[in-house]
Amino acid sequence: MGQPEIRVQRLDPELPLPRYAMPGDAGADIVTAEDCMLLPGARAVLPTGLAIALPPGFAAFVHPRSGLAARAGMSLVNTPGTIDAGYRGELKVIVINHDPRNPIVLHRGDRIAQLVIQRVESARFVEVDALDVTERGAGGHGSTGGAAALGS
Ligand SMILES: O=c1ccn([C@H]2C[C@H](O)[C@@H](COP(=O)(O)OP(=O)(O)OP(=O)(O)O)O2)c(=O)[nH]1
Numbered sequence: 001m002g003q004p005e006i007r008v009q010r011l012d013p014e015l016p017l018p019r020y021a022m023p024g025d026a027g028a029d030i031v032t033a034e035d036c037m038l039l040p041g042a043r044a045v046l047p048t049g050l051a052i053a054l055p056p057g058f059a060a061f062v063h064p065r066s067g068l069a070a071r072a073g074m075s076l077v078n079t080p081g082t083i084d085a086g087y088r089g090e091l092k093v094i095v096i097n098h099d100p101r102n103p104i105v106l107h108r109g110d111r112i113a114q115l116v117i118q119r120v121e122s123a124r125f126v127e128v129d130a131l132d133v134t135e136r137g138a139g140g141h142g143s144t145g146g147a148a149a150l151g152s
Pocket residue numbers: 062078080081082083084085087090091092093094
């Protein structure tokens with residue numbers, strides 16, 4: 001399959017297009033258009049200066065960056081954020097500071113998240129009276145065991 005082409009509008013012409021840091025990367029980095037200081041536990045909705053037109057049958061997912069997560073405790077509230085194919089508004093990133101002690105300072109132009117472009121299915125939801133029988137059945141939420149014990 002060829003590389004899909006995605007039209008991007010720079011709402012803020014000084015900021016870069018989404019960019020894969022290395023060839024073959026899954027995530028293309030996107031930046032914040034605004035400075036921001038996140039106190040411990042705080043969140044913010046950050047503009048990116050980008051709008052995109054995904055082709056039908058695609059979605060983009062806004063994922064955290066592991067470096068910022070490991071170094072500073074930053075994540076996204078709704079990770080991964082879902083960008084619908086029909087959305088033409090500005091891409092926003094909903095960041096959160098999970099560090100219990102230290103604030104996180106972000107500057108305009110900092111790479112704060114990464115966009116993963118994926119093909120997705122649009123399903124038909126068909127109502128039935130009963131579902132087919134499977135080995136798992138209704139077991140979930142740790143039903144197969146092996147979960148780490150909670151600390152006391
Ligand atoms: O991290 C995100 C998540 C979503 N969006 C935009 C694109 C997406 O297509 C739209 C709606 O997102 P979602 O469906 O997750 O939010 P909702 O609360 O269900 O809003 P809506 O009722 O508009 O669908 O908001 C972003 O810019 N960033």
